[in-house]
Amino acid sequence: MSQTTTIHGEKISLLRVLGPAHVWALGVGIVLVGEYMGWNFAVGKGGAIAALIACWAAGLLYTCVAMIDSEVTSTVAAAGGQYAQAKHIVGPLMAFNVGLYLVFAYTMLEAANAITLGYLVQTVGQMAGFADAHDKPFIVLSIIFLAWLNYRGVYATLTVNLILTATAFIAVVVLFTGVKPWSNELLNHKELLNGLPYGWIGVLASLHFGLWYYLGIEGTCQAAEEVRSPARSLPLGTMTGIMTLLIAATMTWYLCSGLMPWEYLGQATTPLFDAARLTSSAPLMVLLFIGTMFSTLASANGCINDASRAWFSMGRDRYLPAWFGAVHPKNRTPFRSIVFLVPVALIFAYFAPLDQVITFSILSGLLEYTYMSMQVIMFRRKWPLDTIKRGYVYPFHPIPAIVLLAICSTTYFAVFLGYGTQLVAMMIFFIVASLWFHFHRYKYVKRGAQFTMNWPRPLGV
Amino acid sequence: MNNWQLLEYAAWALSAILGLWMLFDMIATNRAYDEELLTSSREGDIDETLVIDPPHQGGHL
Numbered sequence: 287m288s289q290t291t292t293i294h295g296e297k298i299s300l301l302r303v304l305g306p307a308h309v310w311a312l313g314v315g316i317v318l319v320g321e322y323m324g325w326n327f328a329v330g331k332g333g334a335i336a337a338l339i340a341c342w343a344a345g346l347l348y349t350c351v352a353m354i355d356s357e358v359t360s361t362v363a364a365a366g367g368q369y370a371q372a373k374h375i376v377g378p379l380m381a382f383n384v385g386l387y388l389v390f391a392y393t394m395l396e397a398a399n400a401i402t403l404g405y406l407v408q409t410v411g412q413m414a415g416f417a418d419a420h421d422k423p424f425i426v427l428s429i430i431f432l433a434w435l436n437y438r439g440v441y442a443t444l445t446v447n448l449i450l451t452a453t454a455f456i457a458v459v460v461l462f463t464g465v466k467p468w469s470n471e472l473l474n475h476k477e478l479l480n481g482l483p484y485g486w487i488g489v490l491a492s493l494h495f496g497l498w499y500y501l502g503i504e505g506t507c508q509a510a511e512e513v514r515s516p517a518r519s520l521p522l523g524t525m526t527g528i529m530t531l532l533i534a535a536t537m538t539w540y541l542c543s544g545l546m547p548w549e550y551l552g553q554a555t556t557p558l559f560d561a562a563r564l565t566s567s568a569p570l571m572v573l574l575f576i577g578t579m580f581s582t583l584a585s586a587n588g589c590i591n592d593a594s595r596a597w598f599s600m601g602r603d604r605y606l607p608a609w610f611g612a613v614h615p616k617n618r619t620p621f622r623s624i625v626f627l628v629p630v631a632l633i634f635a636y637f638a639p640l641d642q643v644i645t646f647s648i649l650s651g652l653l654e655y656t657y658m659s660m661q662v663i664m665f666r667r668k669w670p671l672d673t674i675k676r677g678y679v680y681p682f683h684p685i686p687a688i689v690l691l692a693i694c695s696t697t698y699f700a701v702f703l704g705y706g707t708q709l710v711a712m713m714i715f716f717i718v719a720s721l722w723f724h725f726h727r728y729k730y731v732k733r734g735a736q737f738t739m740n741w742p743r744p745l746g747v
Numbered sequence: 748m749n750n751w752q753l754l755e756y757a758a759w760a761l762s763a764i765l766g767l768w769m770l771f772d773m774i775a776t777n778r779a780y781d782e783e784l785l786t787s788s789r790e791g792d793i794d795e796t797l798v799i800d801p802p803h804q805g806g807h808l
Contacts, residue, residue: 297787364790416751423758434765437772511790602788612785614776625773628766738790 300365301618303441304513309506309523311448312591314530315584316502318454319399321538322558322581328495330552332488334479334543339489340496341539343693345532348500350690351655352528353680354662356521359507360677362739363516366599367507368654374739375665382723383716385600387654392593393627394647395502397634399586400425406579425635432587433628436594439617440512443591450584455534457577461562462537464570472565473544493700499535501651503527508592517677597623603736645705649712652697659691668744
């Protein structure tokens with residue numbers, strides 16, 4: 287589909303050109319790299335069985351996130367996603383914090399993806415006999431190329447993501463079939479599964495990296511202002527996305543834990559690619575290498591899309607300088623926000639260690655999920671089901687919200703076990719940022735203009 | 748200079764070209780259009796049909 291560049295009268299808006307498949311590609315694209323690498327550190331924390339428990343506990347957490355998100359975002363059809371939701375349901379200070387969580391989570395994840403991509407290209411160079419191959423040129427190129435793609439237009443950006451993500455997912459399915467899960471010819475779970483080497487504390491610790499299987503699926507709602515039918519496309523794209531990830535995560539765990547001992551799997555850099563190497567099949571190795579590269583690119587691409595939308599929305603409401611709230615008149619993208627976040631991502635990708643970058647991304651996401659559990663309870667109280675028509679109504683309210691809050695609390699403890707200093711540092715940062723917003727920035731915000739939803743008066747207000 | 752070094756230089760060059768392209772386009776766009784027009788986007792509209800109780804719209808305002 288070609289993009290129109292119509293300016294409606296004297297206004298420019300983001301372009302509504304996306305469908306459910308693009309929403310799926312945005313959500314799954316950001317996350318699928320977690321199946322290719324990162325999830326397996328959960329194995330190192332507590333063994334393969336602990337990683338499976340973490341996989342399903344985190345799966346439950348994210349199913350709650352996806353259901354809650356689908357309901358709320360089907361009514362708050364605005365770029366900025368959870369930021370816009372928080373603004374309408376809770377209030378400006380919460381929204382400012384959520385906006386920052388989003389920008390941090392996605393920019394850090396983008397930096398982590400670029401570091402990984404650089405490492406993979408460097409490894410290829412070294413394997414080809416170039417011992418002095420560097421990763422930095424490819425780290426920088428991946429960030430700038432994807433930012434350029436995002437700058438040029440959302441339709442092309444997310445169509446590329448759809449191709450990359452679908453290929454990476456198919457690669458996992460082909461590998462799963464290739465290891466013949468119906469037989470013990472290649473898989474050896476009987477010998478390799480050794481219970482819980484660190485007991486239940488290991489299970490708790492593994493929850494930290496269990497999030498990696500799904501981290502970012504909530505990013506689908508950042509596309510709210512660019513989908514043709516938000517009330518239909520967003521729930522459909524998000525729910526099919528979490529189903530895809532649950533299947534991919536379980537297949538990944540099953541085949542990797544049946545091929546590699548937990549001592550190796552727990553510290554492997556590219557577990558799915560290693561699994562392909564263990565099959566001794568050259569086509570599978572090539573396919574999984576392509577899948578690894580594609581999943582990394584898709585994730586970084588989706589992160590640039592989402593971080594820029596959150597930053598743009600905050601600029602548009604003057605939570606940040608209004609300059610960031612500009613839309614490109616031809617490309618219809620938030621071009622200033624995209625360009626501004628490029629050096630931020632480059633600095634983290636160039637100078638910060640990978641595990642720190644990943645931890646800050648996980649912590650930002652965790653703070654966001656904690657807020658979501660409370661937000662949906664407020665949403666249902668202030669606007670019961672019979673006052674606003676939802677595109678999707680999540681079932682068993684408030685059980686998913688309570689389950690989400692409980693799993694988030696447990697995961698904080700898991701993160702604290704390994705990265706307590708970072709957790710405290712991040713909390714201090716958000717407190718200082720909140721004080722800055724409350725005492726300095728909020729006076730520039732147009733109080734009435736920031737609330738745009740055509741909703742009835744909330745109950746109890 | 749080996750082939751890999753050439754590839755690395757190509758990556759640096761392409762990064763510089765794309766980065767400068769974005770920067771120049773951003774500056775040109777900022778100059779060509781009125782700031783009010785560029786920042787005229789407003790938060791997404793929601794279909795009127797999604798509101799069940801239209802007489803009480805805009806609870807926040």
